[in-house]
Amino acid sequence: MKRPNIVLVLVDDSGYSDLGCFGGDIETPNLDALADGGVRFTHFYNTARCCPARACLLTGLYPHQAGMGWMTIADLGNDGYAGDLNDRCHTIAECLGPAGYGTYISGKWHITHSSKIQPEGPIDSWPRQRGFDRYYGTLDGAGSYWTPHTLMRDNEPTEWGEDFFYTDAISDNACGFVRDHCASRPDDPFFLYVAYTAPHWPIHARPEDIAHYRGRFRQGWDVMRSEKYQRMIAMGILDPDWGLSERDEEVPAWDSLSAEDQDLYDLRMSIYAAQVTSMDRGIGQIAETLRETKRYDDTLILFISDNGGCHEEDHRGSEDPATFGSDESFESYGRPWANVSNVPFRLFKSWVHEGGIATPLIAHWPAGIERQGVFETQPAHLIDIMPTCLELAGASYPDDERLHPLPGRSLVAAMNGEPLERAYLFWEHEGNRAIRQGRWKLVAKGIEGRWELYDMVADRSELHDLAPQHPQRVKEMAEAWYRIALDTDVMPLDGRTWDERIANPTGIPNEQQ
Numbered sequence: 001m002k003r004p005n006i007v008l009v010l011v012d013d014s015g016y017s018d019l020g021c022f023g024g025d026i027e028t029p030n031l032d033a034l035a036d037g038g039v040r041f042t043h044f045y046n047t048a049r050c051c052p053a054r055a056c057l058l059t060g061l062y063p064h065q066a067g068m069g070w071m072t073i074a075d076l077g078n079d080g081y082a083g084d085l086n087d088r089c090h091t092i093a094e095c096l097g098p099a100g101y102g103t104y105i106s107g108k109w110h111i112t113h114s115s116k117i118q119p120e121g122p123i124d125s126w127p128r129q130r131g132f133d134r135y136y137g138t139l140d141g142a143g144s145y146w147t148p149h150t151l152m153r154d155n156e157p158t159e160w161g162e163d164f165f166y167t168d169a170i171s172d173n174a175c176g177f178v179r180d181h182c183a184s185r186p187d188d189p190f191f192l193y194v195a196y197t198a199p200h201w202p203i204h205a206r207p208e209d210i211a212h213y214r215g216r217f218r219q220g221w222d223v224m225r226s227e228k229y230q231r232m233i234a235m236g237i238l239d240p241d242w243g244l245s246e247r248d249e250e251v252p253a254w255d256s257l258s259a260e261d262q263d264l265y266d267l268r269m270s271i272y273a274a275q276v277t278s279m280d281r282g283i284g285q286i287a288e289t290l291r292e293t294k295r296y297d298d299t300l301i302l303f304i305s306d307n308g309g310c311h312e313e314d315h316r317g318s319e320d321p322a323t324f325g326s327d328e329s330f331e332s333y334g335r336p337w338a339n340v341s342n343v344p345f346r347l348f349k350s351w352v353h354e355g356g357i358a359t360p361l362i363a364h365w366p367a368g369i370e371r372q373g374v375f376e377t378q379p380a381h382l383i384d385i386m387p388t389c390l391e392l393a394g395a396s397y398p399d400d401e402r403l404h405p406l407p408g409r410s411l412v413a414a415m416n417g418e419p420l421e422r423a424y425l426f427w428e429h430e431g432n433r434a435i436r437q438g439r440w441k442l443v444a445k446g447i448e449g450r451w452e453l454y455d456m457v458a459d460r461s462e463l464h465d466l467a468p469q470h471p472q473r474v475k476e477m478a479e480a481w482y483r484i485a486l487d488t489d490v491m492p493l494d495g496r497t498w499d500e501r502i503a504n505p506t507g508i509p510n511e512q513q
Contacts, residue, residue, distance in 0.1 A: 004368055004392055005299040006101075007192045007286065008092075008385065010057060011279060012050060012108065012200035013349060015309030015341025016358040018276060023232035023343070025216070025224060026273045030284030031362060034301060036373045038364030039415050042237055043379045043456075046307050048356040048429040049349060050141060051083075053306035053382060054195070055111050058130075059089040060386025060397075062426060064489040065404045066111075069428070072141070073114045074505035080489030084113035085125040088404055090397065092389050093131030096191045099395035104177040107137040107170045107195030114140065117150050119157055128155050134180075136173040137195065138166075145197070145204035146327035165206060167198045167275070171282025175289040182293040189298075191389065194286065199275035201314050201332035205325050209274035210267075217269040218262060220254025221336050222247060228343045236375060238344060242461045245346035245355075248311075251336045264321055265336065271325045272333040300365040300392065302385065308356040309341030311348035344461050352427040352434040353443055353462055368392075369415045376414055379436060379456075381425050383408030407488075424480065428490045430498075435481040442477040447495035451478055 018024045021035035047053045051071050052063030059066045064080030066089045075083045085091075093103035105127050112125040117139040127135040136158075139150040145166040151158055160169070174194045181190045217224070229244040247253070254262070283303070290296040316330035323329045338348050345355035361380065363369060387410040390397060397406055414420050427434040431447035439457040444450060451474050453467040454460075467474050485491050494501070 001368065002298055003189050003394060004365060005189045005192070005290075005295050006389055006392065007194065007290075007299055007301045008057075009194045009196070009283060009301065009303045010054070010107075011196045011198060011303075011305050013307060013310040014199055014276065014305040015338065016345060016355075016360065017228060017232060017237075017343045018199075018309070018341050019360055021362070022360045023228050023235055023237055025228065026276045028276065028280040030280050030287060031303060034283075034287070034303065034364040035362050037366065038301075038362060038369055039371055039374055039376050040237075041361035041363065041376045041378075041380055041411075041414075043377050044304070044359055044361035045357045045379065045381045045425060045427075046305065046359045047382060047427065048307050048352050048432065050200075050306045051110055052429060054109070055085060056382040057304070057306075057385055058091045058093075058111070058193070059085075060092070060383055060406045060408050061089050061404050062383065062407060062488045064428070065089065068111055069490065070430070070494075070501070072110060072112060074501055075113065076494055076501060077506035078489070078492065078494075081494065082113070084116065085111045085130065088402055090403060091130045092386055093127075093191060093193070095131070095386075095390060095395045095397060096393050097131050097133070099393045100188055101393060101395075102181045102185055102188055102190040103132045104134045104174075104181070104190065105132045105137065105193040105195065106174040106177060107193070108141070108197050109135075109137060109139045109195070110141045112139055123155060126155060132193075134177055137170065138197070142197065142200050142202070144202065144327055144330075165278070167196060167278045167282060170194065170196055171285050174282075174286050178286070178289050178293060178295070182295065189393070191393075196279050196282070198279040199272050201310065201312065202317075202330040203268060203271040203275060203325065203333055204327070204329075205271050205274035205278060207325065209277055210270050210325050212277070213270035213273045215266060215270075216273075217266045220262065221251070221340050222254045224340050225343050228340065232343065239460070241458060242344060243459075243463050244344045245461050245463060248335060248339045248346065251339055265334070267321055267324055268331065268333045269337050271331075272337065274325075297366040300363065300368060303360065303362040304382070304385075305359040307349040308345070308358060309338035309348055311335040311338045346462065350430055350432065351445060352429060352432045353445075354460060356429075356432070357427060357434075363411070363415050365415075371415070371417060376417070378414050378420050379422070379425060380411055380414065380420065381408065384411050388412055424484070426481065426484045426488070428485060428493070431493055431495045433481060435477055435484070437477060437480070440473065440477065442474060442481065447493050453477075
C-alpha cells in the first residue's frame with residue numbers, strides 16, 4: 001500500500017461530547033463528514049492536561065518519560081517533571097523526516113519550558129529543532145486569539161496581520177504547508193500536525209460566529225445534559241446501561257438562576273460554540289486543500305482533544321458582556337458548561353476520571369480504512385499515535401539505549417476492526433492516578449485519595465464504585481500502578497497544589513536552596 005500523508009489534528013480543552021458526531025449541540029459539519037467516512041474511537045484517552053498530552057502525542061511515551069509530567073511553567077526538580085521536552089525521546093517528526101516525509105506544524109507547541117521561549121534561546125526544544133521542516137504558531141499555551149504572544153514562523157518571531165484571528169491563521173498556514181509541499185516535493189508524503197488552541201479560554205470568536213449561536217443555550221445545562229445523553233444512546237455512542245452522572249455538585253440548577261445570569265451563560269456558551277465552529281471550518285478548509293492537491297484519498301486524518309472539558313474559571317479584562325469574545329475580554333465558559341461538554345461523565349480536565357481523559361478520536365483515510373461510519377470500542381491512548389505513524393510511514397524508532405522504548409500499539413489494525421493486544425493503560429496528573437486493565441479501571445483523586453474501582457463495560461460513567469467488593473483486585477491493580485509509576489519517571493509523586501508548585505517549583509525548602 002502507498003504510504004499515506006498524515007494530518008494529525010489536536011484541539012484544546014474540547015470535551016468528549018462537544019462534536020455533533022459525538023452527540024453534541026455544536027455544529028461541526030466537516031468533522032461529522034470525516035466521522036461518517038471513517039472510524040470513531042469511542043474509548044480513546046488523553047492525559048488530562050495540555051502539556052502532558054502534547055508530549056505524549058508527539059513522542060509516543062507517557063508524558064513523564066518525555067519530561068512533561070506537569071506544565072512548562074515549572075521544573076519540579078525531577079526528570080519526569082522538568083517542564084521541557086527532553087532528549088530521551090524522539091518526536092514523530094524526528095522519525096518520519098528520515099523516512100522521506102515532509103514535516104510541518106501549524107499551531108500551539110507548549111512543550112518548551114517557559115524560560116526558553118524567547119528568541120535568544122536556547123531553542124533545543126522548539127519545533128524546528130525537534131524534527132519539523134516548517135513551523136507556524138505559538139510556543140506557549142493560552143493567550144489572545146486576536147493578538148497572541150510568542151507567535152513564530154520557523155525560528156523567528158512574526159506578527160499578526162490585518163483581520164487576524166488565530167484559529168483562522170492556523171488553518172491558513174496548514175493549507176499553505178500542504179500546497180508548498182505538493183509543489184516542491186510532489187513525490188513525497190508529508191506529516192502535518194495541526195494544533196488548534198480552540199476552544200481553550202479565553203473565549204474569543206468572530207462576532208458573526210457568536211451571533212449564529214446566540215440564544216440556543218437558554219434552555220440551560222440541565223435540559224441539555226439530559227437531551228444529549230439520550231441522543232448519544234440513540235446514536236450508539238453510549239451503552240444505555242451507563243448512567244448519566246449527576247449535575248456537578250458545584251453547579252447550580254439552571255432554573256435557580258436569574259434571567260440576566262441565564263443570558264450571560266448563554267453568551268459564554270455561544271462564544272465557546274463559535275470557537276468550535278471556526279475550528280471545524282478550518283478542518284474543512286484543510287480537507288478541501290487535500291482535494292485540490294489530489295492528496296485527499298491518500299491522507300490519514302486523525303482528530304483528538306488534549307483533555308476533557310475545562311472547568312477552570314478565568315475572568316480577566318473587561319467585565320462588560322458587550323466586550324466578551326473580543327480582545328478586551330479574557331473569559332472562560334465555566335464549570336457548568338464543561339459539565340455539558342463531558343456528558344455522560346463526571347469531573348473535568350486535570351482529573352483522570354473519564355471526564356478528564358476521554359476524548360473523541362476520528363480516523364479518516366479513504367484509501368486505507370475499509371470501515372466507514374462505525375464505532376471502534378477498543379480502549380486506546382495517545383501513546384498509540386506514534387506507533388501508528390511509524391507503521392504507516394515504514395519508519396523506524398531509533399535503536400538507542402538513551403531513548404525510552406515505546407509503550408503504545410499501532411492502531412492500523414484497530415481501524416479495520418482487528419483486536420489490539422494490551423496489558424494496561426496508565427495515568428498520573430497532579431497526583432490523580434489511574435490504571436485500566438481490560439474492563440477494569442482503578443482511579444483516585446490526588447495522592448491522598450482512596451482507590452475507586454469501576455467496571456468500564458458495565459459502568460463507564462463511573463457511578464458505582466466496586467472497590468469494597470473486590471479488595472484483592474484493588475490491591476493487585478494498585479501494586480501494578482506503583483510498579484509502572486516507578487518505571488516511567490512518575491515517582492516521587494508531588495502532591496502540592498498548583499499555587500504551591502508555582503511558588504516553589506523545585507519543592508526544596510527555601511532555607512535549603
